[in-house]
């Protein structure tokens with residue numbers, strides 16, 4: 001933990017010294033590594049317990065699916081994000097993420113108590129996600145990426161080629 005905690009301390013110092021308006025500092029982490037030796041979920045739970053006392057503004061967990069459990073521990077059923085939230089409680093706001101597309105899916109994730117949800121791939125497919133909910137157009141929210149929509153979504157060519165080309169990244173339809 002020494003290296004990341006030293007980085008956090010230095011960042012906090014730099015913000016205290018240089019920021020002339022409110023400046024959020026968050027920490028985003030991947031909760032486990034597949035290689036052995038590598039970071040385990042148990043390591044991460046100890047680490048987030050320390051991070052929760054660091055005066056950070058948020059903790060953001062990098063996973064591909066909000067509900068996925070550990071891929072290397074024997075208890076694989078409970079969401080890693082929820083386990084992290086259970087560990088830190090309300091000491092630091094946890095941001096969950098991962099394969100959440102519809103408002104109902106996001107509401108179900110929020111029911112775990114995790115206070116914030118981020119959308120990544122979904123916002124690439126539907127940049128007007130929030131606006132459509134606000135204006136009662138939930139049924140029009142896109143949950144797939146159509147090959148016809150590149151211009152409308154203003155996705156530059158190199159990113160577009162990757163998004164379309166790498167199988168499993170996004171639900172691409174013709």
Ligand SMILES: Cc1cc2nc3c(=O)[nH]c(=O)nc-3n(C[C@H](O)[C@H](O)[C@H](O)COP(=O)(O)O)c2cc1C
Pocket residue numbers: 028030061062063064065097098099100118119120121122169
């Ligand atoms: C193309 C692609 C690249 C990504 N690169 C990173 C990365 O460099 N670092 C990281 O922490 N997460 C990365 N992620 C994971 C995302 O940040 C996010 O956790 C994941 O896509 C799940 O959220 P979403 O379903 O809302 O997109 C990447 C995801 C995708 C699809």
